[in-house]
Amino acid sequence: MAAGRIVLVTGAAQGLGRGIAQAFAGKGDFAIVADRDAAGAERTAAELSGQALPLDISDAAAVSAAIAAVLAEHGRIDVLVNNAGVVGGGGLLADLDVAVLDAALAVNVRGTFLMTQAVARPMMAARSGVIVNVSSIGARQPTPGMGHYEATKAAVDAITRTTAIELAPYGIRANAVAPGPVITPLTAGLAENPEARAAWERRIPLGTIAEVAQIAPAALFLASPEASHITGVSLALDGGQLLA
Numbered sequence: 001m002a003a004g005r006i007v008l009v010t011g012a013a014q015g016l017g018r019g020i021a022q023a024f025a026g027k028g029d030f031a032i033v034a035d036r037d038a039a040g041a042e043r044t045a046a047e048l049s050g051q052a053l054p055l056d057i058s059d060a061a062a063v064s065a066a067i068a069a070v071l072a073e074h075g076r077i078d079v080l081v082n083n084a085g086v087v088g089g090g091g092l093l094a095d096l097d098v099a100v101l102d103a104a105l106a107v108n109v110r111g112t113f114l115m116t117q118a119v120a121r122p123m124m125a126a127r128s129g130v131i132v133n134v135s136s137i138g139a140r141q142p143t144p145g146m147g148h149y150e151a152t153k154a155a156v157d158a159i160t161r162t163t164a165i166e167l168a169p170y171g172i173r174a175n176a177v178a179p180g181p182v183i184t185p186l187t188a189g190l191a192e193n194p195e196a197r198a199a200w201e202r203r204i205p206l207g208t209i210a211e212v213a214q215i216a217p218a219a220l221f222l223a224s225p226e227a228s229h230i231t232g233v234s235l236a237l238d239g240g241q242l243l244a
């Protein structure tokens with residue numbers, strides 16, 4: 001199926017999720033903007049002629065109810081983009097406050113897992129569906145102070161592979177995009193600080209932090225029929241950072 005798909009993007013009120021939802025809507029798909037920021041979800045949904053879905057993806061009961069409501073209204077979810085994620089702070093492993101670890105685990109791992117679980121049965125019944133997760137190259141390359149977050153993204157890559165192998169018999173594909181740093185509200189502080197920005201950019205062979213518009217097309221591609229033989233990959237979009 002090409003355009004006109006029902007596409008649910010988590011964390012789509014702002015940042016990368018908003019850009020991804022925008023890219024799908026631009027191709028004629030219907031974007032469901034799921035976010036725990038209800039006002040932000042309403043704003044983005046209005047811009048995209050889509051639908052807002054206020055939702056905390058770490059809340060199992062809320063996830064079940066939200067997916068049931070979407071299915072009752074639209075009959076199907078063709079594409080799930082598990083984009084919502086948090087960093088929640090930073091610190092060296094030896095010092096990190098365990099609350100920071102727990103907050104990142106709750107959204108990035110538990111939330112991604114719960115959303116995938118909730119769409120799996122309906123997609124299996126339809127024998128159709130695509131899932132795109134948002135990982136990070138941090139899953140493969142450590143940056144001191146980001147270990148808690150990187151561990152959650154390594155888990156996202158593992159969930160991607162599990163989803164891909166378990167749902168392949170039903171014709172369902174699952175892949176991930178794994179960006180390096182991207183300019184979004186999450187990284188605004190970094191981008192506005194010239195020294196911090198230069199330090200990041202020195203690690204990137206292509207020389208610049210990514211814009212959302214350099215990442216969103218890859219999510220669109222992985223969800224498209226052109227990617228029909230691709231499943232289980234986590235595609236680095238990092239200006240070559242993993243090479244350096």
Ligand SMILES: NC(=O)c1ccc[n+]([C@@H]2O[C@H](COP(=O)([O-])OP(=O)(O)OC[C@H]3O[C@@H](n4cnc5c(N)ncnc54)[C@H](O)[C@@H]3O)[C@@H](O)[C@H]2O)c1
Pocket residue numbers: 010011012013014015016017034035036037040055056057058083084085086087107111134135136137178179180181182183184185186187
């Ligand atoms: N910005 C980067 O440099 C970068 C790099 C690699 C990967 N990523 C990943 O991209 C994704 C999007 O990041 P971003 O930079 O756009 O961040 P952001 O903070 O700008 O946006 C994240 C969105 O997710 C929503 N959200 C957070 N927790 C949620 C929850 N429990 N339930 C529902 N919604 C929730 C927030 O309300 C927000 O709208 C994340 O998974 C992040 O880890 C970002």
